[in-house]
Amino acid sequence: MPRVKVARKSTFIDMTAMCDVAFLLLTFFILTAKPKVDDPTKAEVPFSSKEKLVPEDNLAIITVGNINGKSTIFYSVTGSDVRAEALKAMGAKYNVPFTADEIKKFSLLEVFGVPMNQLKQYLDLRPDERKGFPQAGIPADTTASNELGNWIYLSRQAQRGLHDKDLDIAIKGDKHQEYPIINEIIGILGKQKKFKFDLITDLRAAPKK
Amino acid sequence: MAELDTSGGGKHKGGKIRSKKASTRVDLTAMVDLAFLLITFFMLTTTLSKKKAMDLAMPDNSVKTSQLPVAATRSMTILLGSHNKLEWYMGEAGKSAPTVDNYGKNGLRKALIDNGKQVAATHAAPDNFMIVLIKPSDKSTYENLVNTLDEMNITGVQSYAIVKILPVEVGDLQKNNIY
Numbered sequence: 001m002p003r004v005k006v007a008r009k010s011t012f013i014d015m016t017a018m019c020d021v022a023f024l025l026l027t028f029f030i031l032t033a034k035p036k037v038d039d040p041t042k043a044e045v046p047f048s049s050k051e052k053l054v055p056e057d058n059l060a061i062i063t064v065g066n067i068n069g070k071s072t073i074f075y076s077v078t079g080s081d082v083r084a085e086a087l088k089a090m091g092a093k094y095n096v097p098f099t100a101d102e103i104k105k106f107s108l109l110e111v112f113g114v115p116m117n118q119l120k121q122y123l124d125l126r127p128d129e130r131k132g133f134p135q136a137g138i139p140a141d142t143t144a145s146n147e148l149g150n151w152i153y154l155s156r157q158a159q160r161g162l163h164d165k166d167l168d169i170a171i172k173g174d175k176h177q178e179y180p181i182i183n184e185i186i187g188i189l190g191k192q193k194k195f196k197f198d199l200i201t202d203l204r205a206a207p208k209k
Numbered sequence: 210m211a212e213l214d215t216s217g218g219g220k221h222k223g224g225k226i227r228s229k230k231a232s233t234r235v236d237l238t239a240m241v242d243l244a245f246l247l248i249t250f251f252m253l254t255t256t257l258s259k260k261k262a263m264d265l266a267m268p269d270n271s272v273k274t275s276q277l278p279v280a281a282t283r284s285m286t287i288l289l290g291s292h293n294k295l296e297w298y299m300g301e302a303g304k305s306a307p308t309v310d311n312y313g314k315n316g317l318r319k320a321l322i323d324n325g326k327q328v329a330a331t332h333a334a335p336d337n338f339m340i341v342l343i344k345p346s347d348k349s350t351y352e353n354l355v356n357t358l359d360e361m362n363i364t365g366v367q368s369y370a371i372v373k374i375l376p377v378e379v380g381d382l383q384k385n386n387i388y
Binding site: 012015023026029033046047048049050051053064182193196198199200201202 | 255267289
């Protein structure tokens with residue numbers, strides 16, 4: 001009796017389709033990618049049921065978070081050209097001359113929270129060393145010449161000059177922050193006649209009626 | 210690489226010697242591996258969920274505008290205290306006893322809806338909406354403020370404002386142990 005021969009089948013799987021799909025997805029993700037901004041304050045935002053989207057550009061975000069038990073204010077503004085202009089204006093106001101290299105470094109900085117007298121020192125660090133730098137937060141008080149107020153004012157001015165638009169302001173606060181610091185920021189914005197702004201929140205499921 | 214030799218082998222006895230045809234199949238395994246690795250990387254580094262926000266408009270306090278007198282019975286004042294508690298009263302401070310309440314569906318939201326209905330029922334038609342004054346104390350948190358503003362949106366309160374708290378109201382919060 002002849003032995004039944006089992007046909008040896010190829011184990012080669014056609015990868016072409018899989019490869020196509022993989023690269024299609026890859027292209028999609030590359031094109032939609034927007035790098036995550038590392039939030040140094042790890043602020044936990046409160047929930048709300050409003051569904052308004054925060055604009056992606058033309059925006060300044062004031063982050064209030066808790067660092068070592070102290071309320072710390074961080075500031076970030078979109079657009080590297082706006083950042084560079086704002087830094088130049090701030091340098092002129094506080095008599096801190098920034099080099100072209102420092103301005104370039106600052107224009108790539110997403111978020112920062114150092115007072116003006118430490119900013120130069122902070123910018124001179126390598127990006128990997130910056131994590132270890134204790135960021136004291138941007139000083140903010142009720143006087144007319146406080147640093148946070150000037151940052152906001154000068155970035156609004158820069159935005160106006162470069163893009164002819166008024167900068168939108170958003171406040172991103174940690175939910176456990178006490179009210180006085182939020183009130184202070186609202187007051188600072190009010191002094192600049194900025195009465196409309198956004199509070200960044202997480203979406204909560206809509207309440208059942 | 211990932212292919213078994215299925216040619217059978219050793220059959221060119223006598224036949225013409227043909228030059229071996231190379232397979233046109235390209236092994237894509239490594240390429241797919243690489244593509245998926247990159248997909249994983251981009252998926253993890255992107256922010257897929259966009260940030261949500263609520264907008265807040267503060268009154269312009271630099272210009273004096275003519276203010277119309279409003280009936281005190283139409284106003285509801287909410288005092289935000291500590292420990293996630295609040296108290297509210299209708300009308301003027303000190304004239305009616307405040308109610309201590311909590312945030313949430315059965316607390317503030319119910320009070321807002323009930324008071325809104327009551328104001329609508331007891332006042333004449335065009336001016337029968339309730340005016341809410343939110344007074345956060347220094348001991349309240351940002352979350353309390355956002356929650357209160359959110360309740361305004363949920364219950365559809367037409368006019369509300371954030372107002373500075375009065376010392377007498379702080380004293381009231383202290384009396385109720387929520388300051």
